[in-house]
Amino acid sequence: MAHIQVPEGVPGIRSLVMYRPDTGKPLYELAGALLRGDSTLSEAERELIATYVSRLNSCLFCMSSHAAAARYLFKDEKGIVDVVLEDYESAPISAKLKSLLSIAGSVQQDARTVTPEIVAKARSLGATDREIHDTVLIAATFCMFNRYVDGLASFTPTDPKAYEEMGKRMVEKGYVLPTPQTGI
Amino acid sequence: MPHINLPEGLPGIRGLMAYSPGTAKALNALAEVLLREENSLSRSERELIATYVSSQNDCLYCQSVHGAVASFYLEDDGKLIDQVKKDYQQAPVSDKMKALLSIAGSVQKGGKEVTPEQIEDARNMGATDKEIHDTVLIAAAFCMFNRYVDGLATWAPSDPxxxxxxxxxxxxxxYAGSNPYK
Known part of the structure; x- marks a missing residue:
C-alpha cells in the first residue's frame, strides 16, 4: 500500500501525479522533452537508457513500463531490450549507445564517477555534446522518478500484460498528464 | 572543466540551463512548485531539505546555493545549515522537520529505503500526506539536480x-523567473 492516500488501483507515477498535478505537470513535461523531443538519439534508444537506469535502481514499475515502451518502439527487434537488461555489452546495439549506457550507469551510481575518459570514449564513438548532455539528464531524471515512485511505495502491478498496454500508450500518446477522470 | 562545451562563466546548473533551455523550463517549473509555491512547509524548511539531500550527495554547487537561500529566508549566518548537514538530530529544528529529514535521507539512498515506520513517525509529529509527498519529491528531485550538475562536471565556485x-x-x-545569464 502506498505511504500516502493516492487514487486506488492507479499504478506508479500516474497515481502520484494525479495526487499532485501541480508537480506532475513539469515532471511529465520533462519526460516528454527528454524522451520524445527532437533528438539525434532515437526514442527507442532514449527509452533504453531510462529502462537501464531504472533497473540499476531496482524500480520495478519504471523499469517494466519503460522496457515495454522500448519494446514497442524496437518492434521486431524488441528482444534487444531484454539483452540490454541482462548485459548491455553483449547486446546488438551500437558501440556509441553502449558508451552512453556506461555514462548513464555512472550517473546512477554517483555522478562524480563520470570520468573524462568515459566521456572521451563516447565522443570517439561519435556521441555529440548534446547526446552526452541528454544521456546524463535522462539518467539523473530517472534517479528522481525511481525514488519518487518507490519512496512513496506506489502501486506496482505484477502482470506483464498491464505494462504492455502502458508501453503502447507511452509511445502512441506520449507523456500526457492523466486527469482524475481518465486516470486508469 | 565541464564534460561538454557550456557557455563560459556560468556556474553549476546555470551553464546547463543556458545550454538546454527546453529542459531548463520544466526543471525550473518543478523547483518553483516544490520550493516556493504556497505550502504548509515554509520556504526555508523546503530549502533545508534540498540542502540536506545535496550535502548527502556531496554536490558542492547545489548545497551551497540552496543552503544560502535557506539562510537568506532564516536570516541565519549559515550556522543552522551547517548543523543540519552535520547532524540534524541535534539541530534546532522541529521534531516534524527531523522526521521529514530522516525520510529525505532515506530517499537519497534509494526509494525503497523509506519505511512505513518513518512515515508513521512523521505523521505522529504532525506531518500531512502532502508534506510527506513533497518531502519525498524534493529529495528525489535533488538526487536528479545533483547528478545533472556533477555528472557533467560543471564549475562550482569556492567563494561563499x-x-x-x-x-x-x-x-x-x-526559479521559474530566473535567467541563467543574470
Missing amino acids: QLYRERSATLAQIG
Whole structure:
C-alpha cells in the first residue's frame, strides 16, 4: 500500500501525479522533452537508457513500463531490450549507445564517477555534446522518478500484460498528464 | 572543466540551463512548485531539505546555493545549515522537520529505503500526506539536480559570497523567473 492516500488501483507515477498535478505537470513535461523531443538519439534508444537506469535502481514499475515502451518502439527487434537488461555489452546495439549506457550507469551510481575518459570514449564513438548532455539528464531524471515512485511505495502491478498496454500508450500518446477522470 | 562545451562563466546548473533551455523550463517549473509555491512547509524548511539531500550527495554547487537561500529566508549566518548537514538530530529544528529529514535521507539512498515506520513517525509529529509527498519529491528531485550538475562536471565556485549574492536573487525572483545569464 502506498505511504500516502493516492487514487486506488492507479499504478506508479500516474497515481502520484494525479495526487499532485501541480508537480506532475513539469515532471511529465520533462519526460516528454527528454524522451520524445527532437533528438539525434532515437526514442527507442532514449527509452533504453531510462529502462537501464531504472533497473540499476531496482524500480520495478519504471523499469517494466519503460522496457515495454522500448519494446514497442524496437518492434521486431524488441528482444534487444531484454539483452540490454541482462548485459548491455553483449547486446546488438551500437558501440556509441553502449558508451552512453556506461555514462548513464555512472550517473546512477554517483555522478562524480563520470570520468573524462568515459566521456572521451563516447565522443570517439561519435556521441555529440548534446547526446552526452541528454544521456546524463535522462539518467539523473530517472534517479528522481525511481525514488519518487518507490519512496512513496506506489502501486506496482505484477502482470506483464498491464505494462504492455502502458508501453503502447507511452509511445502512441506520449507523456500526457492523466486527469482524475481518465486516470486508469 | 565541464564534460561538454557550456557557455563560459556560468556556474553549476546555470551553464546547463543556458545550454538546454527546453529542459531548463520544466526543471525550473518543478523547483518553483516544490520550493516556493504556497505550502504548509515554509520556504526555508523546503530549502533545508534540498540542502540536506545535496550535502548527502556531496554536490558542492547545489548545497551551497540552496543552503544560502535557506539562510537568506532564516536570516541565519549559515550556522543552522551547517548543523543540519552535520547532524540534524541535534539541530534546532522541529521534531516534524527531523522526521521529514530522516525520510529525505532515506530517499537519497534509494526509494525503497523509506519505511512505513518513518512515515508513521512523521505523521505522529504532525506531518500531512502532502508534506510527506513533497518531502519525498524534493529529495528525489535533488538526487536528479545533483547528478545533472556533477555528472557533467560543471564549475562550482569556492567563494561563499557568490552563493550569498545568488541566493538573494533567487529568493526575490524565484526559479521559474530566473535567467541563467543574470
